[in-house]
Amino acid sequence: xxxxxxxxxxxxxxxxxxxxxxxxxxxxxxxxxxxxxxxxxxxxxxxxxxxxxxxxxxxxxxxxxxxxxxxxxxxxxxxxxxxxxxxxxxxxxxxxxxxxxxxxxxxxxxxxxxxx
Amino acid sequence: xxxxxxxxxxxxxxxxxxxxxxxxxxxxxxxxxxxxxxxxxxxxxxxxxxxxxxxxxxxxxxxxxxxxxxxxxxxxxxxxxxxxxxxxxxxxxxxxxxxxxxxxxxxxxxxxxxxxxxxxxxxxxxxxxxxxxxxxxxxxxxxxxxxxxxxxxxxxxxxxxxxxxxxxxxxxxxxxxxxxxxxxxxxxxxxxxxxxxxxxxxxxxxxxxxxxxxxxxxxxxxxxxxxxxxxxxxxxxxxxxxxxxxxxxxxxxxxxxxxxxxxxxxxxxxxxxxxxxxxxxxxxxxxxxxxxxxxxxxxxxxxxxxxxxxxxxxxxxxxxxxxxxxxxxxxxxxxxxxxx
Numbered sequence: 001x002x003x004x005x006x007x008x009x010x011x012x013x014x015x016x017x018x019x020x021x022x023x024x025x026x027x028x029x030x031x032x033x034x035x036x037x038x039x040x041x042x043x044x045x046x047x048x049x050x051x052x053x054x055x056x057x058x059x060x061x062x063x064x065x066x067x068x069x070x071x072x073x074x075x076x077x078x079x080x081x082x083x084x085x086x087x088x089x090x091x092x093x094x095x096x097x098x099x100x101x102x103x104x105x106x107x108x109x110x111x112x113x114x115x116x
Numbered sequence: 117x118x119x120x121x122x123x124x125x126x127x128x129x130x131x132x133x134x135x136x137x138x139x140x141x142x143x144x145x146x147x148x149x150x151x152x153x154x155x156x157x158x159x160x161x162x163x164x165x166x167x168x169x170x171x172x173x174x175x176x177x178x179x180x181x182x183x184x185x186x187x188x189x190x191x192x193x194x195x196x197x198x199x200x201x202x203x204x205x206x207x208x209x210x211x212x213x214x215x216x217x218x219x220x221x222x223x224x225x226x227x228x229x230x231x232x233x234x235x236x237x238x239x240x241x242x243x244x245x246x247x248x249x250x251x252x253x254x255x256x257x258x259x260x261x262x263x264x265x266x267x268x269x270x271x272x273x274x275x276x277x278x279x280x281x282x283x284x285x286x287x288x289x290x291x292x293x294x295x296x297x298x299x300x301x302x303x304x305x306x307x308x309x310x311x312x313x314x315x316x317x318x319x320x321x322x323x324x325x326x327x328x329x330x331x332x333x334x335x336x337x338x339x340x341x342x343x344x345x346x347x348x349x350x351x352x353x354x355x356x357x358x359x360x361x362x363x364x365x366x367x368x369x370x371x372x373x374x375x376x377x378x379x380x381x382x383x384x385x386x387x388x389x390x391x392x393x394x395x396x397x398x399x400x401x402x403x404x405x406x407x408x409x410x411x412x413x414x415x416x417x418x419x420x421x422x423x424x425x426x427x428x429x430x431x432x433x434x435x436x437x438x439x440x441x442x443x444x445x446x447x448x449x450x451x452x453x454x455x456x
Contacts, residue, residue: 039146041146041148042145042146042148082250082251083250085371096339097341098156100154102148102153102154105154107146107154109144
């Protein structure tokens with residue numbers, strides 16, 4: 001009887017540990033799974049992970065923007081648009097934050113779990 | 117006993133996973149086709165196809181308002197603002213135009229003429245100089261004061277006559293420019309339509325005219341980060357706000373401007389000085405109606421801080437954040453209630 005009770009406790013703790021690991025895994029994977037979504041005229045053009053450093057040149061018939069992802073933040077570092085508002089916009093990193101280049105109809109947005 | 121515990125735990129464990137399937141998801145759609153600006157629609161739906169269908173309806177409405185309210189182009193078979201500006205005769209127009217113009221007159225009276233849709237003659241001069249200055253920065257110039265003063269003779273709002281669905285400009289030199297009102301008015305009308313149709317859990321952002329429609333289904337409040345106009349010297353957002361069934365509209369000198377001999381000239385023109393209004397980097401107005409918030413943000417941009425504060429205190433349900441040229445923030449009485 002005593003050993004059966006022990007087994008029950010064992011089982012319960014194993015399940016709890018598995019649940020905890022799964023919970024942490026999901027939480028962790030969501031946090032680092034933020035994506036930088038680049039769209040032109042409302043159509044998604046590229047999806048890049050925010051945690052991987054890259055430089056992406058996005059060309060369309062309207063013009064060219066260079067997006068830099070570095071150290072978990074994304075920004076537009078150069079563009080051939082007329083006002084350069086997108087280049088002057090500060091880097092973004094939190095879910096929901098956007099940079100818009102109006103002349104090129106380009107939007108860079110962070111997609112993730114936490115809302116802004 | 118063992119079985120019972122096992123079943124219980126399996127059940128509990130399964131609960132943590134099934135949550136996902138019935139959950140509302142957040143979707144976003146962008147468009148660049150309306151009011152010469154970027155529009156974003158954020159919505160919470162369980163099903164992406166429902167969101168997409170709603171967006172199509174919302175965008176169709178935006179397109180309709182854009183065609184009616186634009187002063188820059190003509191559309192076949194539509195009498196719009198461009199038609200009124202070029203008609204020189206009374207013109208029968210859609211009720212959506214007369215209602216918006218009527219509202220504009222109310223805003224003129226409310227703000228003591230600080231928002232004047234009959235100022236098109238002056239604004240079009242600035243518009244031309246600005247566009248040329250942006251395209252050709254080396255030849256950027258300021259309009260001559262004499263030309264501006266001459267144009268300002270034709271900005272009497274009384275010259276805008278509305279009788280039923282017929283609109284006329286009694287002064288042939290007078291022009292309408294609804295830039296300070298139309299976007300916010302259209303956004304508001306669409307939001308009201310959405311509320312009627314039961315499309316809730318949405319946020320519309322038409323070029324900085326933000327209107328929330330209903331609560332988020334996840335119980336959180338809508339969070340809005342106001343961009344910091346002070347640039348890189350401090351943080352990215354000047355304020356995080358939480359809104360429910362409300363609108364916030366920001367007028368800023370930091371986005372639409374051109375540079376003449378190293379000095380920036382923005383697009384909000386003071387009806388008194390006929391020059392870009394001085395004093396602020398931005399003015400953000402919270403009001404239940406995005407139409408009112410839009411008009412007020414322009415009006416307050418053209419008022420000095422003390423007058424503006426007094427004016428806001430006389431209004432209901434209106435809270436304002438001013439950021440003056442020195443980068444300092446000034447709040448209306450209860451603005452801080454909205455800060456997260």
